Amino acid sequence: MTFYLWLCGQLNSALFFLMKKLVLCGLLALASVLPAMAQQAPAKVKIKLKDLARRGKATASTATDWSRTYAATIRPEELRQHLTVVASDSFQGREVGRPGQKLAADYLVKQFAALGLQGPVPGSDNPYLQHFPLIRSTPVDGGYVRVSGQRYEWLSDFFSYGPMPSPFRTETVSKPVFVGFGVEQGAYSDYAGLDVQGKDVVAIMGEPQDERGRKLLKPNGRPADYWESGLRKAVLAKAKGARSIFLMTFAPTAAFQQEAAKFAPSLREPAYSLPDPGPAIVDTVREDLPPGIGVYLTSQEMGLQLAGTDLPGLIEYVRAVGRAGKPVPAAFAPPAVTIYVPQTQEPLITENVLGFLEGTDKKDEVLVISAHYDHLGVKHDTIYNGADDDGSGTVALLEIAQAFAKAKKEGHGPRRSILFIAMTAEEEGLFGSEYYTAHPVVPLANTIADLNIDMVGRTDRKHSPKKHFVDIVGSNKLSSELHRINEAANRTYTHLELDYRYNVPNEPEHIYYRSDHYNFARRKIPVIFYTTGEHADYHKATDDVDKIEFDKLTERAQLVFHTAWELTNRDRRIVVDSNRP
Structure with missing residues (x-):
């Protein structure tokens, strides 16, 4: 109801x-x-x-509508006041583990405490802070791979598929395993009969085709290019237990080196990981790389050497797969290789910020409202303030917490409890929410939903500046009731255009998998992700406070509040009646 x-x-x-x-x-x-x-x-x-x-x-x-009363306390001027602090230069872009992130965490703690929220973290030196460890890995020049008498250089003949921790920080001798295209779907498996636990695998980019050039693997509800990306292959290799995967491109050395030069600055950036990454997420289109595995792209020449064949031999293998319509044994095998990809690795401690508002007669059931407060930090002496990403969600979280705290002080508090979480390390791989959902302060069985807010302060490229809208993602994937509740709240109160373009199957930008709600959804907790999409300043130093549309930010925060009000005050907990995380 x-x-x-x-x-x-x-x-x-x-x-x-x-x-x-x-x-x-x-x-x-x-x-x-x-x-x-x-x-x-x-x-x-x-x-x-x-x-x-x-x-x-x-x-x-004339009976008082308390939801309307307290939503009205979410005001543009207060959002602006908070964001002017959170997205200021003094917080230095709030990069995880850096001093600016610590200053932002301290600001959030003080705000939660001033509102009268409880610090719910047991055993912490500060009950509002959930500390957890990360590892910061920074590449060092001089990496190489030696195979069949040839030496191939880091950032010239091969490079990482995104910044990540290296499993080869000391010179390592390996006997790789060739896994064809490195794919698995239904009865088709390039890993059938192969033991790759702790080993390094070599795979061909792309996916198998028949002799007429038609793909052997049907989409089956997935994007048609599902296996074109190395990301899917890395997730599968990680799930199979591989230590690394080398993805062979068909780019000649000169062309490959040109591409490597383009990516070199970002490939020298630090990478972050949890010390215990846990299992890979299989059968998703999550955008980020799986932690705990090295993923490398190689030139065609280097890839052929790793596989132990030449171009005619590889072409014959690909044709044989196409003729058979299934994996076939290769007529070649990888030789032994020596791999060295040095990095410095630095342990650090970061923290989620939690504030708890206890409910009344249904206080053991808890709604989570979340936003991430970290951003990209300082790059090349330029501060990335992240006013929209995700300063906007962070200050919306504060104002929603203020509204509920005021309601409770005035005798109209929610029946269910609310846990407000400002996540960290979202930008580095959703690590804050991954850690929280693995170490919750409230049992996940008692968590009724997560309402996640990430980038809600701007108008994206796809909407007119006159439009008052918000993108709704994930609302119907696990609970049809949650979807209806959000729509009813919007009809009754905020009258925004609810855009579901990111909620359709095979959505190409994979937005559903790119913010903290996903770690709740993959554990079967219903979610709504509120966002307004990317704009010209996304992940740029120009994402500043002066570009935030505070009237629209207010409306979007109020919609989250109204939905939360119903979720925490209704008689029955919402049902989980679907299974599409």
């Missing part, structure tokens, strides 16, 4: 009660004055019960 329907029911009950009371009172009063009226005005007096009913309806309609 949505909040809108519940409210209508309450008003109808109140109306019926008031009508009875007014009619009864009216008749009693009439009995006392009829004798006098008969003397003064012998004309017949006609009582209009419909007028009494109308008065009763008017009285009932």
